Amino acid sequence: xxxxxxxxxxxxxxFSVNIDVRQxxxxxxxxxxxxxxxxxxxxxxxxxxxxxxxxxDKA
Numbered sequence: 001x002x003x004x005x006x007x008x009x010x011x012x013x014x015f016s017v018n019i020d021v022r023q024x025x026x027x028x029x030x031x032x033x034x035x036x037x038x039x040x041x042x043x044x045x046x047x048x049x050x051x052x053x054x055x056x057d058k059a
Contacts, residue, residue, distance in 0.1 A: 001020075001021050001022070001058065002018050002019070002020055002021075002058070002059040003018065003019050003021055003027075003030065003056050003057065003058060003059060004016055004017070004018050004019075004056070004057045004058070004059040005017055005018075005019055005030075005031060005034035005035075005054065005055075005056055006054070006055045006056075006057065007035075007038050007052060007053070007054055007055075008052065008053040008054075008055060009045070009049070009051050009052055009053075010051050011053075014042065014045070015038045015041065015042060017034045017037055017038075018059045019031065019033065019034055031054075031056070035047060035054070
């Protein structure tokens, strides 16, 4: 199953990436990889920022 991980700041989409999750046990690994990529492309935006939301949707 392909899922879309979206990071929103103050309700606006600032990053999104699709992850391939073939088994439920792969979900956390896929989300971790997506957040690692977010941190790589947005190094000045801390993941612990209180205005960030992370959303998962079917792609």
